[in-house]
Amino acid sequence: xxxxxxxxxxxxxxxxxxxxxxxxxxxxxxxxxxxxxxxxxxxxxxxxxxxxxxxxxxxxxxxxxxxxxxxxxxxxxxxxxxxxxxxxxxxxxxxxxxxxxxxxxxxxxxxxxxxxxxxxxxxxxxxxxxxxxxxxxxxxxxxxxxxxxxxxxxxxxxxxxxxxxxxxxxxxxxxxxxxxxxxxxxxxxxxxxxxxxxxxxxxxxxxxxxxxxxxxxxxxxxxxxxxxxxxxxxxxxxxxxxxxxxxxxxxxxxxxxxxxxxxxxxxxxxx
Amino acid sequence: xxxxxxxxxxxxxxxxxxxxxxxxxxxxxxxxxxxxxxxxxxxxxxxxxxxxxxxxxxxxxxxxxxxxxxxxxxxxxxxxxxxxxxxxxxxxxxxxxxxxxxxxxxxxxxxxxxxxxxxxxxxxxxxxxxxxxxxxxxxxxxxxxxxxxxxxxxxxxxxxxxxxxxxxxxxxxxxxxxxxxxxxxxxxxxxxxxxxxxxxxxxxxxxxxxxxxxxxxxxxxxxxxxxxxxxxxxxxxxxxxxxxxxxxxxxxxxxxxxxxxxxxxxxxxxx
Numbered sequence: 001x002x003x004x005x006x007x008x009x010x011x012x013x014x015x016x017x018x019x020x021x022x023x024x025x026x027x028x029x030x031x032x033x034x035x036x037x038x039x040x041x042x043x044x045x046x047x048x049x050x051x052x053x054x055x056x057x058x059x060x061x062x063x064x065x066x067x068x069x070x071x072x073x074x075x076x077x078x079x080x081x082x083x084x085x086x087x088x089x090x091x092x093x094x095x096x097x098x099x100x101x102x103x104x105x106x107x108x109x110x111x112x113x114x115x116x117x118x119x120x121x122x123x124x125x126x127x128x129x130x131x132x133x134x135x136x137x138x139x140x141x142x143x144x145x146x147x148x149x150x151x152x153x154x155x156x157x158x159x160x161x162x163x164x165x166x167x168x169x170x171x172x173x174x175x176x177x178x179x180x181x182x183x184x185x186x187x188x189x190x191x192x193x194x195x196x197x198x199x200x201x202x203x204x205x206x207x208x209x210x211x212x213x214x215x216x217x218x219x220x221x222x223x224x225x226x227x228x229x230x231x232x233x234x235x236x237x238x239x240x241x242x243x244x245x246x247x248x249x250x251x252x253x254x255x256x257x258x259x260x261x262x263x264x265x266x267x268x269x270x271x
Numbered sequence: 272x273x274x275x276x277x278x279x280x281x282x283x284x285x286x287x288x289x290x291x292x293x294x295x296x297x298x299x300x301x302x303x304x305x306x307x308x309x310x311x312x313x314x315x316x317x318x319x320x321x322x323x324x325x326x327x328x329x330x331x332x333x334x335x336x337x338x339x340x341x342x343x344x345x346x347x348x349x350x351x352x353x354x355x356x357x358x359x360x361x362x363x364x365x366x367x368x369x370x371x372x373x374x375x376x377x378x379x380x381x382x383x384x385x386x387x388x389x390x391x392x393x394x395x396x397x398x399x400x401x402x403x404x405x406x407x408x409x410x411x412x413x414x415x416x417x418x419x420x421x422x423x424x425x426x427x428x429x430x431x432x433x434x435x436x437x438x439x440x441x442x443x444x445x446x447x448x449x450x451x452x453x454x455x456x457x458x459x460x461x462x463x464x465x466x467x468x469x470x471x472x473x474x475x476x477x478x479x480x481x482x483x484x485x486x487x488x489x490x491x492x493x494x495x496x497x498x499x500x501x502x503x504x505x506x507x508x509x510x511x512x513x514x515x516x517x518x519x520x521x522x523x524x525x526x527x528x529x530x531x532x533x534x535x536x537x538x539x540x541x542x
Contacts, residue, residue, distance in 0.1 A: 001288060003305045007324075017272060034274045034303055036324040049320030053278075053307040 002031050003053075004246055007038040007046045008061035015260055016059050019239045022259030023251035031056065031247065043067035047095055050088065057246035058088035059239075065128065072097035081135050081161055084128055086238065089245045098245055101129065102136025104238025105180075105208070111237065111253060112229050114178065114204050117141035122168065122176035124193050126154035129208050130182035131161055138162020146172040148194070174198040179221075181207045186215040193217060201225025208234055213264065232260055273302045274324075275517055278309040278317045279332035286531050287330050290510045293530030294522035302327065302518065314338035318366055321359065328517035329359040330510075336399065343368035352406050352432055355399055357509065360516045369516055372400065373407025375509025376451075376479070382508065382524060383500050385449065385475050388412035393439065393447035395464050397425035400479050401453035402432055409433020417443040419465070445469040450492075452478045457486040464488060472496025479505055484535065503531055 006016045012035070020033035038046045043064040050058060060068045068085040069075060073094040079085045085097035109116050119142050123130050126149035137145050138161060146168030149155035159165040173179055173194055185193035186209045196217065199205060205221035210231030218228040236256045244250050277287045283306065291304035309317045314335040321329055331339045339356040340346060344365040350356045356368035380387050390413050394401050397420035408416050409432060417439030420426035430436040444450055444465055456464035457480045467488065470476060476492035481502030489499040507527045515521050 001305055003307075005324075032303055032305055034272055036274075036326075038323060038325070042323050045319065045323040048316065049323045052309060052313055052316040052320045053276075054309075055307075 002056035002246075004031055004033045004057040004059070004242075005036050005055060006033075006059035006061060007036050007043070007064055009037055009040055009063060011035045011037045011061065014061065015235065015263055016061075016239065018259045018263040019236065019256040020059075020243065023239070023243055023256050026255040027247075027249055027251050029247055029249060038064065040064075041067070044071045047071050047088070050090075050095065051093075056090060057242065059242060060086050060088060069097055078102060078132070078135055082128075082131055084132070087242045087245055098242075099132055099135075100238040100241035100245070101234065102132035102134075104236075104241055105133050105206075105234040106136045106140045107237040107240070108233035109178070109204075109206065109229065111233065114206075114227070114229060116178075118143050119177040120144045120146070120175065121178045121180060122146045122148055122173045123158070123180045123182050124148045124173065125182035126151065126158040127182065127184075130180075131158050133180055133182055133208070134158050134165050135161040138164055146176065148172060170194060170198060174200070176203065178204045178206065181205075181209065181215075181217055184209065186217050187211055190216040192220065196220040196224065199224045199226055203227075204229060207231045210235060232257070232264075236260060273327035273517075275302055275304045275328040275330070275513075276307050276326060277304075277330035277332060278307050278314070278335055280308055280311055280334060282306045282308045282332065285332065286506065286534055287332075287510065289530045289534040290507065290527040291330075291514065294510070294514055294527050297526040298518075298520055298522050300518055300520060309335065311335075312338070315342045318342050318359070321361075321366065322364075327361060328513065330513060331357050331359060340368055349373060349403070349406055353399075353402055355403070358513045358516055369513075370403055370406075371509040371512035371516070372505065373403035373405075375507075375512055376404050376477075376505045377407045377411045378508040378511070378524075379504035380449070380475075380477070380500065382504065385477075385498070385500060387449075389414050390448040391415045391417070391446065392449045392451060393417045393419055393444045394429070394436075394451045394453050395419045395444065396453035397422065397429040398453065398455075401451075402429045404451055404453055404479070405429050405436050406432040409435055417447065419443060441465060441469060445471070447474065449475045449477065452476075452480065452486075452488055455480060457488050458482055461487040463491065467491040467495065470495045470497055474498075475500060478502050481506060503528070503535075507531060 024031040065084040074096045076098040079097045079099040087098040089096045145165035147155045147159045155167040181193045205226045206229035208231045295302040336355040345367045347369040350368045350370040358369040416436035418426045418430045426438040452464045454464045476497045477500035479502045
């Protein structure tokens with residue numbers, strides 16, 4: 001009965017147990033997934049715990065992603081580029097760190113029938129989420145990636161992750177085929193991460209925020225005629241990639257999405 | 272979503288996950304129970320892991336019971352007497368070691384309507400299981416406990432655990448109200464732990480072996496007219512006491528027993 005778990009702090013409200021357990025059940029895998037609240041600074045001890053207890057796989061969330069990247073035995077390419085790990089995989093006695101967020105986002109665009117190859121993508125933001133998206137888009141055949149951020153230094157660091165990426169300005173949002181909000185603006189509120197007047201109907205607008213699921217940005221973009229892609233799909237598809245890494249079996253993303261929707265609905269009723 | 276787990280080596284065939292998860296489900300408790308294979312010598316590291324990950328409770332089995340007793344912050348009385356821990360409970364930042372095996376056995380006798388108060392009990396064997404039974408019977412109002420074992424020195428050490436206990440001989444088996452096989456003789460085979468000609472129909476015969484559930488001893492004792500008490504009930508009732516310690520909620524032993532029977536039946540079909 002192998003165990004997988006998310007480590008984070010706080011972690012009580014993580015959707016990951018609902019997603020992963022639904023996928024394990026649907027695939028008739030004898031795995032269980034739980035959440036461990038691990039204190040800041042204890043990521044290395046959590047990896048020791050993983051070794052001692054033979055835990056089969058870990059998801060890693062705030063504030064441990066960088067500490068875990070420093071503590072695993074080996075980093076897969078995306079995690080090495082980002083110096084950040086969201087997935088730990090056991091390879092015999094070795095622990096290997098991966099980062100599935102960016103590839104999960106690219107898979108979600110694909111599942112949404114959004115063409116990535118040849119596209120010009122504006123990524124708004126330069127934090128960890130933005131970095132993972134830039135890195136993955138850079139490997140996905142985009143024509144150009146433009147990083148738009150208030151702090152130019154951080155934008156340059158994010159753009160350095162992909163050969164096709166550069167730092168841009170708000171005007172680049174208007175010229176992009178795909179616009180990605182990779183800031184946290186819009187989380188739990190009605191703020192917009194940039195001037196929505198820049199959007200037009202030929203564009204796809206993706207938000208990485210999924211609380212609320214329909215952000216003010218997506219609502220405004222839809223009203224402007226854009227195709228919109230919500231933030232929950234990235235969570236779903238990065239989890240799909242985690243399960244492939246842990247179990248070798250690819251779960252159906254529909255199962256994880258349904259579990260995520262059900263859990264969010266349950267919480268909305270409870271709140 | 273609190274986690275409890277058994278640590279042992281080997282542990283893959285432990286019945287504990289089936290018992291505990293059935294009880295959590297029946298009680299609508301948001302707990303999950305898994306098995307961790309922890310290498311010999313790593314019990315201290317497993318307790319560190321429990322602290323780091325915030326694991327809610329541990330069951331401890333071979334070969335870790337003594338090492339855990341040495342590594343917890345505090346020992347409850349039975350565990351202190353036995354220098355052996357089968358249950359670790361979180362009390363804030365402190366880990367407290369308990370031993371529920373003996374009390375589980377006494378509870379199982381009670382659930383089987385076997386009067387313990389005032390009884391003369393012969394305990395055959397002097398290992399860890401025998402010691403836990405002697406300790407618990409000594410607190411349960413028995414009139415006398417007689418420890419019968421091939422190695423007298425170990426018998427004396429076990430008898431020292433209860434004021435009412437002494438070392439005895441095979442003849443004491445014939446004189447006892449309750450006879451307990453606390454050796455492993457009969458496990459997976461047809462051997463008898465002592466001369467069954469000593470038994471007579473006024474006696475209760477309890478076997479701690481539960482694989483097979485109907486041991487050669489219990490079959491022979493039943494044929495001699497004795498009341499018989501199988502070994503699975505001790506496993507069930509010690510698990511009930513573990514859940515009380517971890518969650519504060521007392522599960523129905525019937526639920527755990529049904530889960531144990533179902534799991535054993537499932538394995539018999541699979542074998």
